[in-house]
Amino acid sequence: MQDTQNITLICPRNDEESLMILKIARAIHLKTLISGQPHGARLEKEKNLLARILETNPETTTVVVVELPGPKIEAELEAEGFRLKIIDHHRYDDVDRMQKLSSLEQFLELFKITDKRLDELDFDAKMVRAVGAIDRGFIWELKNEKLTESERKEAVRYYRALTMELGEERREREEDAAQDAWEEREERDGVIIVRSTADDISIRDALSFIVAENYPDTPPQTLIVQGKHRMYVQESKFAKDLHAKFGGFTFGRDACWGIQRDDHKLPSLDEVLAVIVK
Numbered sequence: 001m002q003d004t005q006n007i008t009l010i011c012p013r014n015d016e017e018s019l020m021i022l023k024i025a026r027a028i029h030l031k032t033l034i035s036g037q038p039h040g041a042r043l044e045k046e047k048n049l050l051a052r053i054l055e056t057n058p059e060t061t062t063v064v065v066v067e068l069p070g071p072k073i074e075a076e077l078e079a080e081g082f083r084l085k086i087i088d089h090h091r092y093d094d095v096d097r098m099q100k101l102s103s104l105e106q107f108l109e110l111f112k113i114t115d116k117r118l119d120e121l122d123f124d125a126k127m128v129r130a131v132g133a134i135d136r137g138f139i140w141e142l143k144n145e146k147l148t149e150s151e152r153k154e155a156v157r158y159y160r161a162l163t164m165e166l167g168e169e170r171r172e173r174e175e176d177a178a179q180d181a182w183e184e185r186e187e188r189d190g191v192i193i194v195r196s197t198a199d200d201i202s203i204r205d206a207l208s209f210i211v212a213e214n215y216p217d218t219p220p221q222t223l224i225v226q227g228k229h230r231m232y233v234q235e236s237k238f239a240k241d242l243h244a245k246f247g248g249f250t251f252g253r254d255a256c257w258g259i260q261r262d263d264h265k266l267p268s269l270d271e272v273l274a275v276i277v278k
Helices: 016-027 049-056 071-079 103-110 115-120 125-144 149-165 168-183 204-214 239-246 269-276
Strands: 007-012 031-035 062-066 083-087 186-188 191-196 222-226 230-234 249-251 256-260
Touching: 007 016, 007 049, 016 031, 016 103, 016 125, 016 149, 031 049, 049 071, 062 103, 071 083, 083 103, 103 125, 115 125, 125 149, 125 204, 149 168, 149 204, 168 191, 168 204, 191 269, 204 222, 204 230, 222 269, 230 269, 239 249, 239 256, 239 269
Parallel strands: 007 031, 007 062, 062 083, 191 222
Antiparallel strands: 186 191, 222 230, 230 256, 249 256
């Protein structure tokens, strides 16, 4: 898919990986419809989607959708004659999009963007690949990449610089809230439990870096309860069991689970612990 003339990319701008995808898309002159949705984005929440696709690129015959699940809307777009390419690596309530590769890695593969091409486009290929690895398996995954120790540290700085681009205030607030929650953590049956009352931001990303700093070799099971409508369990072999029992979504190659409920009806702490403590 090196010829992008008839392609429209639909992609959110809600985390470091999606931001990296958008940067590369701009560099290769790929027509792009940017979703303003936060994490938990769904294709059906995109208003006037057909009109916006054609406004973005009137020559569209192929639509590439990044991490915006929506089987019903996807079928409607196909019925309109569009060819769809789905890029994702999560397992949702209604559709399984789990993949071994991160979305960034899938994007590079789909558009045949090699390391040499990344360098030609003025990207640091190693750092771009590192962003994909971090999204695939977080900091611990960098040890499986062909990076030196100094390059791994550089990769973390590069990733965090992307966070700053998403909003300096956002990063500072998230990091402060994550640090406050970490200092009040508890451990139960080998599970680290972190609670936060913050409802208007997500501390998961910032908290994950704190956990990685404290557990550089082996990631612990971490249960995060944030506000009244978000809960996550990270680095757990029981993520798929949590998904089967409570719904939500899995990510990180099925090693992490999350759930967001607008009605505030989250499973209780004890219900989740009963699944992940064996």
